[in-house]
Amino acid sequence: MKVLVPVKRVIDYNVKVRVKADQSGVELANVKMSMNPFDEISVEEAIRLKEAGTATEIVVVTVGPQQAQETLRTALAMGADRGIHVKTDAEVEPLAVAKILKAVAGEESPELIIVGKQAIDDDSNQTGQMLSALLGWPQGTFASKVEKDGDKLNVTREIDGGLQTIKLNLPAVVTSDLRLNEPRYASLPNIMKAKKKPIDAKTPEDYSVDLTPRLQVQKVTEPAERQAGIKVETAAELVAKLKEAGVIG
Amino acid sequence: MALDLETRDQLLSTIRRFVEERLIPLEAQVSENDEVPAEIVQEMRELGLFGISIPVEYGGLGLTMEEECLVLFELGRTSPAFRSVIGTNVGIGSQGIVMDGRQDQKDEWLPKLATGEAIASFALTEPEAGSDAASLRTTAIRDGDDYIINGTKRFITNATKASMFTLMARTDPDTPGGKGVSAFICPADIPGITIGKPEKKMGQQGAHISDVIFEDARIPASCLLGDVEGKGFITAMKVLERGRLHISAVCAGVADRLLEESGRYAAERKQFGAPIGNLQLVQAMLADMKTEHYAARCMVLDAARRRDAGEDVATESSCCKYFASEMVGRVADKAVQIFGGAGYVADYGIERFYRDVRIFRIYEGTSQVQQVIIGRNVVKEYAE
Numbered sequence: 001m002k003v004l005v006p007v008k009r010v011i012d013y014n015v016k017v018r019v020k021a022d023q024s025g026v027e028l029a030n031v032k033m034s035m036n037p038f039d040e041i042s043v044e045e046a047i048r049l050k051e052a053g054t055a056t057e058i059v060v061v062t063v064g065p066q067q068a069q070e071t072l073r074t075a076l077a078m079g080a081d082r083g084i085h086v087k088t089d090a091e092v093e094p095l096a097v098a099k100i101l102k103a104v105a106g107e108e109s110p111e112l113i114i115v116g117k118q119a120i121d122d123d124s125n126q127t128g129q130m131l132s133a134l135l136g137w138p139q140g141t142f143a144s145k146v147e148k149d150g151d152k153l154n155v156t157r158e159i160d161g162g163l164q165t166i167k168l169n170l171p172a173v174v175t176s177d178l179r180l181n182e183p184r185y186a187s188l189p190n191i192m193k194a195k196k197k198p199i200d201a202k203t204p205e206d207y208s209v210d211l212t213p214r215l216q217v218q219k220v221t222e223p224a225e226r227q228a229g230i231k232v233e234t235a236a237e238l239v240a241k242l243k244e245a246g247v248i249g
Numbered sequence: 250m251a252l253d254l255e256t257r258d259q260l261l262s263t264i265r266r267f268v269e270e271r272l273i274p275l276e277a278q279v280s281e282n283d284e285v286p287a288e289i290v291q292e293m294r295e296l297g298l299f300g301i302s303i304p305v306e307y308g309g310l311g312l313t314m315e316e317e318c319l320v321l322f323e324l325g326r327t328s329p330a331f332r333s334v335i336g337t338n339v340g341i342g343s344q345g346i347v348m349d350g351r352q353d354q355k356d357e358w359l360p361k362l363a364t365g366e367a368i369a370s371f372a373l374t375e376p377e378a379g380s381d382a383a384s385l386r387t388t389a390i391r392d393g394d395d396y397i398i399n400g401t402k403r404f405i406t407n408a409t410k411a412s413m414f415t416l417m418a419r420t421d422p423d424t425p426g427g428k429g430v431s432a433f434i435c436p437a438d439i440p441g442i443t444i445g446k447p448e449k450k451m452g453q454q455g456a457h458i459s460d461v462i463f464e465d466a467r468i469p470a471s472c473l474l475g476d477v478e479g480k481g482f483i484t485a486m487k488v489l490e491r492g493r494l495h496i497s498a499v500c501a502g503v504a505d506r507l508l509e510e511s512g513r514y515a516a517e518r519k520q521f522g523a524p525i526g527n528l529q530l531v532q533a534m535l536a537d538m539k540t541e542h543y544a545a546r547c548m549v550l551d552a553a554r555r556r557d558a559g560e561d562v563a564t565e566s567s568c569c570k571y572f573a574s575e576m577v578g579r580v581a582d583k584a585v586q587i588f589g590g591a592g593y594v595a596d597y598g599i600e601r602f603y604r605d606v607r608i609f610r611i612y613e614g615t616s617q618v619q620q621v622i623i624g625r626n627v628v629k630e631y632a633e
């Protein structure tokens with residue numbers, strides 16, 4: 001089974017993001033960038049499927065600027081087999097990414113695409129679902145467990161108040177949730193070997209995808225600052241204060 | 250061969266992340282239990298840390314000295330006890346084989362040392378031979394196809410876990426000083442070797458040292474490092490010279506961590522209605538810490554690059570070890586001062602670093618020994 005894993009280069013999750021003065025977005029200059037953590041989980045899952053003998057080849061794909069190649073290299077160092085870099089400096093919205101991925105899937109014919117449930121920069125949580133719709137493939141979103149079952153795939157989903165296990169026909173799109181696995185560190189020897197793994201250079205034009213934005217960002221603002229807390233003496237006082245603040249009825 | 254910058258950055262950021270996510274949270278526990286957890290050692294193996302200095306053809310990463318120092322700047326940002334886990338395989342335990350070993354010795358040991366499957370220790374110091382290592386008394390007497398070893402080695406790092414020792418012993422008891430000394434690759438699991446109880450130490454709990462006692466321990470003659478007797482002391486000195494840059498880089502790494510901790514604390518801790526970081530006397534301490542750390546870092550990188558380029562850096566390596574180890578002592582002292590009472594109580598971990606870094610001025614050549622080497626070389630250079 002061939003597995004396709006899209007990966008995105010985002011601000012490192014440890015970085016304290018700062019909003020640009022003109023509120024048009026967040027500061028990206030000299031900020032540490034890394035692979036989207038949910039994509040790391042997807043790559044890890046693909047590697048585990050390969051180690052279990054279920055997956056045969058792992059192809060990672062990214063849409064983004066030149067530096068996004070580093071993200072592909074990280075995935076290759078973790079254990080993916082080859083990469084595809086769809087190079088663009090433009091802002092790409094989830095729909096455009098989904099269209100590019102659809103075209104890549106058309107060329108690669110994977111049996112499974114594992115997409116992060118969302119990217120931690122814009123938190124859209126749309127790409128996987130859109131991709132599944134465009135391809136007309138079944139989708140298993142927010143996966144916390146993935147298991148091949150004959151020619152089907154069992155996906156356990158994290159839903160409100162519990163877990164739901166569904167059986168999907170293949171090919172399928174799965175989006176990974178936090179508890180799917182704990183991604184490994186790329187080993188140092190593998191980081192060095194990743195340099196030799198192939199990366200195909202492509203452009204959105206190669207797939208005839210129009211990247212023109214359909215959304216417009218109005219304004220980006222900092223979260224409200226946390227107010228200083230107070231200390232209470234008794235539980236009764238706590239309840240009274242919470243009622244006062246309108247937190248409980 | 251040096252790595253391209255992108256690969257090097259990936260390597261370093263992976264180590265930084267491993268240090269932040271896996272090692273730093275365990276610092277207090279390791280100190281408390283006097284043990285680095287087995288799963289962490291396993292993760293270090295999987296990461297490839299044991300093999301950073303071992304040539305690629307034997308399964309290591311074959312990093313240049315500069316790259317090794319950059320790795321240690323990162324690994325130095327946590328308790329030095331973690332570094333000690335890989336320290337002897339990367340440095341003093343393995344480099345004798347890399348530098349002067351025969352092909353069959355390299356083939357036998359280096360692949361296992363690179364993966365961490367085997368642990369190497371370096372056994373030079375003895376109860377009566379510390380700074381004056383050339384006076385060592387342990388003997389290795391040829392007996393047919395074997396050598397018979399007798400003597401006691403002291404304060405040997407990782408001896409309790411060692412699979413083998415790079416052992417310096419006197420093959421010619423009639424020749425005093427270094428000329429009578431040979432180096433051996435001595436397996437640890439043979440009759441006649443007793444490993445002492447780990448010593449109780451001032452710091453770096455989790456890293457262990459102990460005596461290694463040889464009583465008529467018999468090893469095949471093929472365990473002699475290289476082909477001829479009498480070269481062991483030279484090998485030991487070459488290994489230590491290289492090790493000085495490694496230790497200097499660790500010192501710079503720890504100083505970097507202490508600087509960060511102190512800077513953060515100074516920005517947060519309020520006295521007299523404002524952060525103590527606003528006080529110029531506190532800033533003066535931070536400025537000294539920063540300046541000295543920067544100086545040590547630059548020295549280490551300069552010496553490492555020159556070594557990679559084939560220059561003789563014996564003097565510079567001693568300069569680095571002398572300055573960096575003393576520097577991190579001063580930095581740790583100032584960190585305690587900036588933290589005030591919190592620097593003295595255990596919860597903040599600053600006093601632990603203060604104790605941990607004290608050894609850097611003592612092992613692999615004390616500060617005085619470094620001064621002796623530097624001074625002697627300077628005089629030699631300018632004497633006609």
Ligand SMILES: Cc1cc2nc3c(=O)[nH]c(=O)nc-3n(C[C@H](O)[C@H](O)[C@H](O)COP(=O)(O)OP(=O)(O)OC[C@H]3O[C@@H](n4cnc5c(N)ncnc54)[C@H](O)[C@@H]3O)c2cc1C
Pocket residue numbers: 370371372373374378379380381403404405406407458608611612613614615616617618621
């Ligand atoms: C934690 C730890 C780990 C160690 N690991 C190892 C290891 O793995 N392998 C190993 O072989 N050894 C190891 N050692 C031993 C270490 O290298 C020695 O302790 C060190 O070389 C100093 O020797 P010494 O303790 O005998 O001190 P001494 O040589 O007795 O020195 C005592 C004092 O005299 C000074 N002094 C000595 N000679 C001179 C001189 N010529 N001029 C001026 N001052 C001088 C010294 O600087 C020092 O201040 C370790 C020690 C420790 C504590």
